[in-house]
Amino acid sequence: MLRLFHCPGSCSLASLIALEEAGASFEKVVVNLVAGEQNTPEFLAVNPKGRVPALATDRGVLTESPAILTFIAQSFPEAGLAPLDDPFSLARMNSFNAFIASSLQPAFGPFGRPQRYSDEVAAHDGLKRKALENVCVHLGLIEHELLDGPWVLGNQFSLADGYLFAFSALIGRLNLDPTQYPGILEHKGRTESRPAVKRALA
Template structure:
């Protein structure tokens, strides 16, 4: 059985939603960040970077959120959560997966942990403000590309939409939450309405506001 090492609302939220959308058999293993369990010797054997999530599938130990998602959609092609390999649609899917992990997901690190990006603690607030401005621009462009959607790949729902939902949720406490952009707000409501997504939020104990 697959095992997902997770913490509620963390980057593990995306593969957790994906596993439920796939209908895969899996178990959740809590990594308690309130006790720095992600830095424990046991967890560092799974992910030496001390970050969540990790997926274990038999002898395979896999970390990096996007890598886990790509592995899962390939492992369950029958679910149709990624277009067929070798098609133009699959290329667009790769584009969104790489963009979301390389651009807004990476930028959030400076927003949430600005102190890790400076030598002078007094500069942390400026680092965070600059990251917030960059994130606003990123979500403006995603909203423009999404248009009426309804999804990132047009009419076809894919794993990339779950990834975007997680990133929208992370911005709920920003001065301008991404969901306040009409295209992204409507998108979030569509994805949040999916039963597998609702089941994930319930299992992780995530209460409103969800995004």
């Protein structure tokens, strides 16, 4: 039995969408990040990094979204969630996922938790402003260079789409100019109409 440790509205939504798309049987455990549940001894025993997502499997706990997504794609190949038999397309999907995990998400970090980046309270506003700028640069790259359309990989839906969807909410949440991101917003609308995504959001 798989158990996904997840917090609504966070990056763990990508893993939840993947499990729903795969038709997997799994248990969902909500970790309330606002209440600090990621730092409780109980959760740290699951993931010492104190972060969601974490996926408990019968072989141990997996962490890091790109790794969890690949595990789901390979565990449920019949769901067709990744181009597993095409090395180039698979690498493109992994490249997109790595960009979200290692560039877009860290760019947002100082906006959400500036205290992790400077002990100087006076520096926090500047950090948040710069974080917003950096998030816009990364979303701009997705908009203009990385999103083929209609899906990230073109005609084939893949796990990269659920991962992008988990971050496209930032446009509204951060009050970014929607006219700068028509492709991402169109992709968001298309993704949220999928039954599996509706189940993940319910």
